Amino acid sequence: MFGLIARNSSRRICQSFASLSRYNSTLVIVEHNNESVTPITLNTLTAASKIGGEVSCLVAGTGCGKVVEELSKVSGIAKIMVADNEAYKGFLPEALTPLLVATQKQFSFTHIASGATAFGKNLIPRLAAKLDVSPISDIIGIEGPDTFVRTIYAGNAVSTIRSLDPVKVFSVRGTAFEAAEVGEGAAASEQAPDPGSTNDLSEWESQALSKSDRPELTSADNVISGGRGMKSGDNFELLYKLADKMNAAVGASRAAVDAGFVPNDMQVGQTGKIVAPQLYVAVGISGAIQHLAGMKDSKVIVAINKDPEAPIFQVADYGLVADLFKAVPEMTEILEKK
């Protein structure tokens, strides 16, 4: 259950925040691929640390020892609970939720968090429903143990909500929190509670992951995205060439995805991925609010568009009014000479 709060009451909340924080205990659900921790988990750990109190982690996977080892080096983690079992192949929410419910039953955390990725979006609503609380999705700020900030209307308004639920179950927008550092910690691990039931609702069959030598879109320092202005999938080759010179990931607008130019895991925006790289280059993208919702927190935004009135120029730090089919090869050529 949520209550909307007025700005002037937030000071009072912050005052009581410090005194309440020692009673808090947060469980971070670790996202990983059994080999390494997914970067957004490190951002989620930073968010969890802002709540105050103890932060614990749950690693559920199949042969996930390396993940536990890596995580144990992150400072500020009280303990790591490990559930290493074939049942967690594919990280199905139907398998993970009973484990989390059993863990919550034993430890009564005040907060449970995960990253707002496909993994978190699959799991958090199901878990919240099983615990009979409201999920709080995609938070960008924490103003107190029960008060969270999130965007609404495709990022056009910011809403501050207070949750009255006994356990706050939320997902974290990675780009809104710094990544916790791996290095100094020495967290101990222990066996996670036994859920006492098996998942007979779903079965993991297989997965086909797209492989790329370029950096991952959500964690890349540089991103170049193409829009409908690219005109075809073949023309994205121009962006791949430029990206390879800049060690950049390549993204796309939804119009480019819907037109079949590129796969939808490249989509940036409200219904795609949220990115906040050091440099974002928007090529042939008009700058619709739904696209801006996914990239406007980038440190430096460059727009290349032939239409000087394109809304993307309103958010761009540097704008180039030009035909992309001329500008992009020229940029690649200049970088090739360096």
Ligand SMILES: Cc1cc2nc3c(=O)[nH]c(=O)nc-3n(C[C@H](O)[C@H](O)[C@H](O)COP(=O)(O)OP(=O)(O)OC[C@H]3O[C@@H](n4cnc5c(N)ncnc54)[C@H](O)[C@@H]3O)c2cc1C
């Ligand atoms: C509920 C909802 C969710 C959505 N979610 C997303 C989302 O997650 N991500 C997203 O991107 N969109 C999303 N959209 C769609 C969004 O509203 C826009 O339709 C979309 O972003 C437009 O993509 P675009 O800028 O590539 O295409 P267009 O708006 O068609 O813009 C193409 C641009 O390319 C320029 N151009 C054309 N040729 C050239 C050239 N030769 N050289 C230079 N410039 C050129 C044009 O001037 C134009 O500005 C969503 C919409 C809805 C309703």
